Amino acid sequence: MTSSETVDLAAMSGLEVLRTAMTMADRPPFIGDLLGIELDEIEHGKVVFGLTTRPEFANPLGTTHGGICATLLDSVMGCSVHTTLEAGVGYTTLELKVNYIRAVPTNGRRLTATGTTIHVGRTTATAEGRVVDDQGRLVAHGTTTCAIFR
Amino acid sequence: MTSSETVDLAAMSGLEVLRTAMTMADRPPFIGDLLGIELDEIEHGKVVFGLTTRPEFANPLGTTHGGICATLLDSVMGCSVHTTLEAGVGYTTLELKVNYIRAVPTNGRRLTATGTTIHVGRTTATAEGRVVDDQGRLVAHGTTTCAIFR
Amino acid sequence: MTSSETVDLAAMSGLEVLRTAMTMADRPPFIGDLLGIELDEIEHGKVVFGLTTRPEFANPLGTTHGGICATLLDSVMGCSVHTTLEAGVGYTTLELKVNYIRAVPTNGRRLTATGTTIHVGRTTATAEGRVVDDQGRLVAHGTTTCAIFR
Amino acid sequence: MTSSETVDLAAMSGLEVLRTAMTMADRPPFIGDLLGIELDEIEHGKVVFGLTTRPEFANPLGTTHGGICATLLDSVMGCSVHTTLEAGVGYTTLELKVNYIRAVPTNGRRLTATGTTIHVGRTTATAEGRVVDDQGRLVAHGTTTCAIFR
Numbered sequence: 001m002t003s004s005e006t007v008d009l010a011a012m013s014g015l016e017v018l019r020t021a022m023t024m025a026d027r028p029p030f031i032g033d034l035l036g037i038e039l040d041e042i043e044h045g046k047v048v049f050g051l052t053t054r055p056e057f058a059n060p061l062g063t064t065h066g067g068i069c070a071t072l073l074d075s076v077m078g079c080s081v082h083t084t085l086e087a088g089v090g091y092t093t094l095e096l097k098v099n100y101i102r103a104v105p106t107n108g109r110r111l112t113a114t115g116t117t118i119h120v121g122r123t124t125a126t127a128e129g130r131v132v133d134d135q136g137r138l139v140a141h142g143t144t145t146c147a148i149f150r
Numbered sequence: 151m152t153s154s155e156t157v158d159l160a161a162m163s164g165l166e167v168l169r170t171a172m173t174m175a176d177r178p179p180f181i182g183d184l185l186g187i188e189l190d191e192i193e194h195g196k197v198v199f200g201l202t203t204r205p206e207f208a209n210p211l212g213t214t215h216g217g218i219c220a221t222l223l224d225s226v227m228g229c230s231v232h233t234t235l236e237a238g239v240g241y242t243t244l245e246l247k248v249n250y251i252r253a254v255p256t257n258g259r260r261l262t263a264t265g266t267t268i269h270v271g272r273t274t275a276t277a278e279g280r281v282v283d284d285q286g287r288l289v290a291h292g293t294t295t296c297a298i299f300r
Numbered sequence: 301m302t303s304s305e306t307v308d309l310a311a312m313s314g315l316e317v318l319r320t321a322m323t324m325a326d327r328p329p330f331i332g333d334l335l336g337i338e339l340d341e342i343e344h345g346k347v348v349f350g351l352t353t354r355p356e357f358a359n360p361l362g363t364t365h366g367g368i369c370a371t372l373l374d375s376v377m378g379c380s381v382h383t384t385l386e387a388g389v390g391y392t393t394l395e396l397k398v399n400y401i402r403a404v405p406t407n408g409r410r411l412t413a414t415g416t417t418i419h420v421g422r423t424t425a426t427a428e429g430r431v432v433d434d435q436g437r438l439v440a441h442g443t444t445t446c447a448i449f450r
Numbered sequence: 451m452t453s454s455e456t457v458d459l460a461a462m463s464g465l466e467v468l469r470t471a472m473t474m475a476d477r478p479p480f481i482g483d484l485l486g487i488e489l490d491e492i493e494h495g496k497v498v499f500g501l502t503t504r505p506e507f508a509n510p511l512g513t514t515h516g517g518i519c520a521t522l523l524d525s526v527m528g529c530s531v532h533t534t535l536e537a538g539v540g541y542t543t544l545e546l547k548v549n550y551i552r553a554v555p556t557n558g559r560r561l562t563a564t565g566t567t568i569h570v571g572r573t574t575a576t577a578e579g580r581v582v583d584d585q586g587r588l589v590a591h592g593t594t595t596c597a598i599f600r
Contacts (some may be wrong), residue, residue, distance in 0.1 A: 021210060029206040031215040034184070056179040059225075060171060065181040066228070066243050067221025074216040075209075082210075093216050094424060095395060095445050097247040097547050099576045099595060101569050119551050119588055124394060124447060126549045126591070128578075138569055141576070143593055145395050145445060145549060147424060244574060245545060245595050247397050249426045249445060251419050269401050269438055274544060274597060276399050276441070278428075288419055291426070293443055295399060295545050295595060297574060321510060329506045331515040334484070356479045359525075360471060360532075365481040366524040366543050371517025375509075378516070393516050397547040 014085035018042045035071065045117040047079045053109045064104040069111070069131050069140040073098055076115025077127040077144040084120045090149040091125065098142040102133070110134040123148055164235035168192045185221065195267040197229040203259045214254040219261070219281050219290040223248055226265025227277040227294040234270045240299040241275065248292040252283070260284040273298055314385035318342045335371065345417040347379045353409045364404040369411070369431050369440040373398055376415025377427040377444040384420045390449040391425065398442040402433070410434040423448055464535035468492050485521065495567045497529040503559045514554040519561070519581050519590040523548055526565025527577040527594040534570045540599040541575065548592040552583070560584040573598055 009017050021027060022039045031037070032049075035057075041048035049072060059065040078093050085091060104111065115129040125148055131140040159167050171177060172189045181187070182199075185207075191198035199222060209215040228243050235241060254261065265279040275298055281290040309317050321327060322339045331337070332349075335357075341348035349372060359365040378393050385391060404411065415429040425448055431440040459467050471477055472489045481487070482499075485507075491498035499522060509515040528543050535541060554561065565579040575598055581590040 018210070028208065028212070030208050030210065031206065031217060034206045056181065056184045058178065058180050060168070060180065060229075060232075061240075061242075062178070065221065066224040066246060067181060067217060070220035070224060070246060070248070071215065071217025074220060078216070079210075090211075092211075092253070093250050095247065095249045096216060096220060097245065097397065097593065098220070099245045099568075099593065100243050101571070101576065103242070118549075118591060121551070126551065141568060141593075143547065143549065143591075147447075247443065247547065249418075249443065251421070251426065268399075268441060271401070276401065291418060291443075293397065293399065293441075297597075318510070328508065328512070330508050330510065331506065331517060334506045356481065356484045358478065358480050360468070360480065360529075361540075361542075362478070365521065366528070366546060367481060367517060367521025370520035370524060370546060370548070371515060374516040374520060379510075382510075390511075392511075392553070393550050395547065395549045396516060396520060397545065398520070399545045400543050403542070 011087055013087050014082035015042065015044055018079055018083060031071065035068070037075065040112065042083060044083050045080055046114065047076050047083060048112060048114045049076050050110060050112045053104055053106045053111065055106045058106045064106050066100055069100065070096065070098050072111065072113040072131055073115070073129040073140065073142040074144070076113045077129040077142065078146065080115035080117045080127045081120060081125045081146045084117055085148065091146045094145045094147050096142060096144045098140055100140050102137060102139045104133060104139055111139060122150065161237055163237050164232040165192065165194055168229055168233060181221065185218070187225065190262065192233060194233050195230055196264065197226050197233060198262060198264045199226050200260060200262045203254055203256045203261065205256045208256045214256050216250055219250065220246065220248050222261065222263040222281055223279040223290065223292040224294070226263045227279045227292065228296065230265035230267050230277045231270060231275045231296045234267055235298065241296045244295045244297050246292060246294045248290055250290050252287060252289045254283060254289055261289060272300065311387055313387050314382040315342065315344055318379055318383060331371065335368065337375065340412065342383060344383050345380055346414065347376050347383060348412060348414045349376050350410060350412045353404055353406045353411065355406045358406045364406050366400055369400065370396065370398050372411065372413040372431055373429040373440065373442040374444070376413045377429045377442065378446065380415035380417050380427045381420060381425045381446045384417055385448065391446045394445045394447050396442060396444045398440055400440050402437060402439045404433060404439055411439060422450065461537055463537050464532035465492065465494055468529055468532060481521065485518065487525065490562065492533060494533050495530055496565065497526050497533060498562060498564045499526050500560060500562045503554055503556045503561065505556045508556045514556050516548070516550055519550065520546065520548050522561065522563040522581055523579040523590065523592040524594070526563045527579040527592065528596060530565035530567045530577045531570060531575045531596045534567055535598065541596045544595045544597050546592060546594045548590055550590050552587060552589045554583060554589055561589060572600065
């Protein structure tokens with residue numbers, strides 16, 4: 001385990017920052033803790049995160065709220081861009097589009113989200129993402145546009 | 151306060167369902183409880199929800215995760231469509247697009263989201279939404295497409 | 301009428317460039333000529349363009365191809381951003397989303413598209429647009445994200 | 451060559467309709483004629499169309515107007531859905547999103563657009579598309595949502 005006191009995030013590439021965050025013992029609070037997001041895989045241009053649905057993820061119709069898949073997709077698509085950036089280069093998400101394919105029950109279904117870069121340029125990047133359930137069925141997919149600050 | 155045992159949601163219009171849900175004492179768990187969503191206003195074709203940012207809403211960059219505004223926008227835009235539907239008519243969100251305009255700190259900022267229908271047809275509907283911070287500055291905006299089941 | 305030889309577009313604001321282009325006698329070829337686009341109104345943060353549908357705008361189903369409304373919306377939304385830029389500032393469209401509400405016959409229907417800026421920042425801008433037919437009915441609507449080069 | 455008088459489009463699957471349209475001698479006017487769209491490949495769930503840029507495709511900045519790629523992407527993504535539909539089943543495009551990656555000169559560049567279905571359900575379908583230039587570089591990409599009428 002790594003302590004946040006012993007690492008210099010500013011000197012790390014995006015890939016190193018994200019891999020360090022995966023194993024950091026005392027990282028600051030993060031929406032991933034609130035939702036139970038697990039970081040399954042982080043490589044150059046591709047990340048895989050997952051979570052398990054819970055009753056408190058429900059929308060008023062009783063199925064998993066669309067915000068859960070939107071949060072997963074925003075995370076994996078943004079992080080896939082982040083993995084491609086050198087040390088000192090920042091980014092922010094400009095827009096996100098999500099298509100919802102299949103409703104997900106809130107009773108403990110494992111969702112797995114994969115984000116992959118499509119294009120990383122000098123000042124902007126795009127990425128796509130997909131969410132599948134524990135039977136491998138497509139639940140949602142999306143695309144995003146990020147701004148890059150060099 | 152209304153008890154969920156004494157109401158027949160299936161006989162209610164969408165507007166009645168949502169207004170009842172606002173005041174129901176023993177409603178089932180809901181993502182709104184997890185995130186602290188408050189239902190400020192519900193009328194025909196327009197709803198206003200809010201929440202206050204918390205440290206556990208952070209993204210890895212330390213600002214409010216884009217999933218929070220996506221969840222708010224999905225909620226207010228979907229519910230704005232729901233308010234226009236008669237009893238027995240259902241809907242689902244097909245897609246959602248969010249533009250992010252301004253980063254939001256996680257230290258207790260009140261975000262207010264307004265969703266408004268653009269078009270409600272026989273089988274599909276569209277709506278738009280905006281999120282502003284406690285100084286009235288635009289934080290995010292979006293559009294959605296819903297399918298309607300009559 | 302203005303001749304393109306007597307104007308210095310680089311010294312003009314975006315609003316001046318577009319107003320000059322409206323009345324320029326010998327401007328270079330432009331997709332607006334191919335599609336019959338008319339520039340109805342150009343002001344700071346808002347532009348209105350129109351065109352009349354023709355049989356050669358048909359999709360394989362026999363109605364006006366979605367590309368026509370996409371082209372109109374891309375034009376009015378991008379130009380609405382352009383009207384807000386000072387001389388020497390450029391922009392490009394990063395992404396475009398269009399919702400289609402109503403099919404349009406190809407037999408000479410006048411479509412009117414209005415683009416309005418939502419947010420113009422230092423490095424990015426967003427805008428929205430709507431297309432109505434000659435009876436004022438909503439045909440399509442959209443949003444866009446632009447990058448600004450200062 | 452096939453004559454439109456000798457075919458019964460209503461009895462054909464979507465794939466047959468599109469393949470017939472490719473070779474029909476006297477088909478009605480079509481936006482593909484206006485823009486010079488060539489139908490390169492049509493199979494189940496995937497279509498490839500192309501065109502060559504011309505000076506009259508210019509936007510006011512002098513590069514190919516975003517509407518050209520939007521038209522190509524709307525065509526290939528919608529038609530990829532159409533190829534999966536049985537005889538008598540119709541569809542319409544609900545929404546379209548396009549990301550623009552690279553500006554394209556108007557001096558005769560060949561653009562090739564590929565549309566592929568992501569999900570085809572009972573009442574809705576989604577597809578994605580990419581446009582590359584004659585050097586294989588990504589120019590634009592997009593996604594779409596269609597309604598299906600069974």
